[in-house]
Amino acid sequence: METSNSRMEGARPPELRITRVFDAPKQLVFEAWTKAEHLSRWFTPAPLTTHGCQLDFRPGGVFRLTMRTPDGIEFPMDARFTEIVPDERIAFAATVHGDLKILTTVTFAETTNGKTTLAVHQVYSHESDATRGANAGWTLTLDQLAAALRG
Amino acid sequence: MTADHLTATFAALADPTRRAILTRLARGEANVTELARPFDMSQPAISKHLKVLERAGLISRGREAQSRPCRLSASRLKEATEWMERYRKFWEQSFDRLDEFLVDLKKEKSRGDK
Numbered sequence: 001m002e003t004s005n006s007r008m009e010g011a012r013p014p015e016l017r018i019t020r021v022f023d024a025p026k027q028l029v030f031e032a033w034t035k036a037e038h039l040s041r042w043f044t045p046a047p048l049t050t051h052g053c054q055l056d057f058r059p060g061g062v063f064r065l066t067m068r069t070p071d072g073i074e075f076p077m078d079a080r081f082t083e084i085v086p087d088e089r090i091a092f093a094a095t096v097h098g099d100l101k102i103l104t105t106v107t108f109a110e111t112t113n114g115k116t117t118l119a120v121h122q123v124y125s126h127e128s129d130a131t132r133g134a135n136a137g138w139t140l141t142l143d144q145l146a147a148a149l150r151g
Numbered sequence: 152m153t154a155d156h157l158t159a160t161f162a163a164l165a166d167p168t169r170r171a172i173l174t175r176l177a178r179g180e181a182n183v184t185e186l187a188r189p190f191d192m193s194q195p196a197i198s199k200h201l202k203v204l205e206r207a208g209l210i211s212r213g214r215e216a217q218s219r220p221c222r223l224s225a226s227r228l229k230e231a232t233e234w235m236e237r238y239r240k241f242w243e244q245s246f247d248r249l250d251e252f253l254v255d256l257k258k259e260k261s262r263g264d265k
Contacts (some may be wrong), residue, residue, distance in 0.1 A: 014164055014234050020246045024253040032249060032256065038227065045244030102162050103217040118249075120242050125165050 014070050016122040026116040027109040030087045033057075033106065039065065040064055048075075079104075102126050156208070161232045164208035168192070169200050173223060176210060180222040 022029050032038050036053040043051040044067045051074075053065040063079040079094035082103070091105040102124055109117045163169055172186055187197040201221060204210045208227040213220040 014161065014231065016238055018239055018242045018246075020243075020250075022246075022250060022253055024192065024257060028253060028256060028260075029249075032252060038256070040254070041255075042248040043245055044248075045241055046248060100158055118246070122235075122238060124161055 004009045005017075014124045017119065017123075019117055021111070022116045022118060024116055025114055026110040027087050029118055030090075030108050031118045033090055036065075057081065057084065154224065154231065156227065157234060159207040161229055163203050163209055166200065166203075166230070168197075169204055172197075172200060172204065172221075173209060173228075176221060176223040180213075180220045182218040182220050184218075186221065 032042065034057050036055040039055065040050040040053045043053075047070050048067045051066045051068055054062055054063050055064075055111075059081055061081050062079075062083065063081055065077050067075040067077070075095065079092045081090065081092045083089060083091040083105075087108060089105065089107050091103065093101065093103050095101050102122055105121045105123070107119045107121070111117060155161070164173075175181060175186060175189070183194050184202065186201070187194045190197065201210065201212070204221075207213060208224055210221050211223075211224050217246055220257060
């Protein structure tokens with residue numbers, strides 16, 4: 001059902017791959033990503049809640065939301081869609097810690113029994129001043145988020 | 152772990168030559184001459200990459216004046232891997248909620264169809 005691994009060494013940049021099979025057709029799984037009101041209901045890990053989700057679902061469009069802990073600590077996320085292929089693929093780029101760029105690609109594959117395999121692939125790379133996108137910035141810090149989830 | 156550490160680690164890992172050097176060092180220590188051999192690169196060019204890796208704490212170098220053997224320092228790589236693992240946990244928890252959400256979305260759709 002579920003596999004994941006992280007790689008740090010070798011000829012490829014640091015990356016993370018996660019897959020999960022959902023009992024729903026891929027059009028429905030894709031739809032869950034296409035609207036702010038949908039994403040607000042599942043994207044943020046419990047017990048955090050989602051606030052102010054803004055979604056401009058097209059290449060170049062913004063993907064912003066704020067995650068809030070039960071005691072009110074907020075973690076904003078600010079990304080931009082780089083690619084959207086309906087029912088097939090969504091990619092978005094964000095920056096953490098100022099220079100570290102994360103490109104997330106989500107792919108949707110329907111299996112024969114009407115289920116959908118969702119695969120998330122994240123590549124981590126350093127962005128120089130020369131190549132930095134002007135506005136994309138993921139200010140969520142995972143150290144804090146992990147602490148909040150433990151708390 | 153500080154943000155500066157992470158940025159330095161991922162900046163060092165951004166280059167394919169440096170990743171190849173780390174892969175080589177994972178098999179055991181080596182000096183500049185040995186590290187330069189598989190690449191179409193001068194020793195000074197390799198030395199520059201080694202300095203970046205050393206500054207990022209990904210390798211350490213021996214004190215012997217001539218050969219200065221390089222070896223992998225696993226702790227910084229481990230920190231970066233642990234940081235990535237947090238993302239894995241994040242997605243798995245999100246997927247748990249997505250699973251529940253899809254059940255609701257199906258119900259909402261079937262009600263809407265009637």
